Amino acid sequence: GQNIDQPTEMTATEGAIVQINCTYQTSGFNGLFWYQQHAGEAPTFLSYNVLDGLEEKGRFSSFLSRSKGYSYLLLKELQMKDSASYLCAVMDSNYQLIWGAGTKLIIKP
Amino acid sequence: DAGVTQSPTHLIKTRGQQVTLRCSPKSGHDTVSWYQQALGQGPQFIFQYYEEEERQRGNFPDRFSGHQFPNYSSELNVNALLLGDSALYLCASSLERIQREGYEQYFGPGTRLTVT
Numbered sequence: 001g002q003n004i005d006q007p008t009e010m011t012a013t014e015g016a017i018v019q020i021n022c023t024y025q026t027s028g029f030n031g032l033f034w035y036q037q038h039a040g041e042a043p044t045f046l047s048y049n050v051l052d053g054l055e056e057k058g059r060f061s062s063f064l065s066r067s068k069g070y071s072y073l074l075l076k077e078l079q080m081k082d083s084a085s086y087l088c089a090v091m092d093s094n095y096q097l098i099w100g101a102g103t104k105l106i107i108k109p
Numbered sequence: 110d111a112g113v114t115q116s117p118t119h120l121i122k123t124r125g126q127q128v129t130l131r132c133s134p135k136s137g138h139d140t141v142s143w144y145q146q147a148l149g150q151g152p153q154f155i156f157q158y159y160e161e162e163e164r165q166r167g168n169f170p171d172r173f174s175g176h177q178f179p180n181y182s183s184e185l186n187v188n189a190l191l192l193g194d195s196a197l198y199l200c201a202s203s204l205e206r207i208q209r210e211g212y213e214q215y216f217g218p219g220t221r222l223t224v225t
Binding site: 042048087097101 | 153167215
């Protein structure tokens with residue numbers, strides 16, 4: 001079966017750095033996405049990785065290791081507005097998105 | 110440039126009833142995907158429409174059906190509603206010709222369906 005695992009909840013302090021991990025087992029791989037979702041709102045795109053390595057975009061970076069079936073999202077200089085759920089999603093061999101359950105990130109002052 | 114819009118925002122239905130949810134894609138997009146998101150869970154893929162045809166389908170029963178119109182807008186229909194159908198229903202649009210290149214899907218605000 002297809003499976004995506006990420007921690008249920010994480011807590012971090014404003015101004016700090018946090019890393020959210022995602023491991024996956026899917027039927028094929030055509031890229032991995034990270035989305036941010038604030039409570040009661042639609043997911044918004046953060047990043048896309050299809051090759052191994054680190055993609056940096058401002059305060060957010062995403063890393064992929066295809067051989068390990070592993071990705072992480074790194075958030076730097078945390079702000080209170082970063083409190084949200086972070087969803088990892090893998091595009092499988094049918095170009096269908098398989099989603100994790102999301103990691104709820106709580107930022108404390 | 111209008112983003113993805115969905116209607117209605119909220120809906121309350123009774124078990125056994127039928128519901129129709131609507132989605133208008135982002136301007137210029139031709140592909141619409143529907144997802145069901147239960148509370149505290151990630152989205153679950155229901156199906157995708159392109160050129161007015163259902164192109165892919167997730168693991169959902171036939172009670173879930175859809176349609177895409179010539180203007181690319183789409184409807185999701187759910188028959189014989191069950192309590193377990195209560196969820197946030199998300200519509201996402203994209204461009205078929207480049208969606209395989211990592212082009213992200215744009216999500217609408219969702220329709221919150223409550224079945225009592």
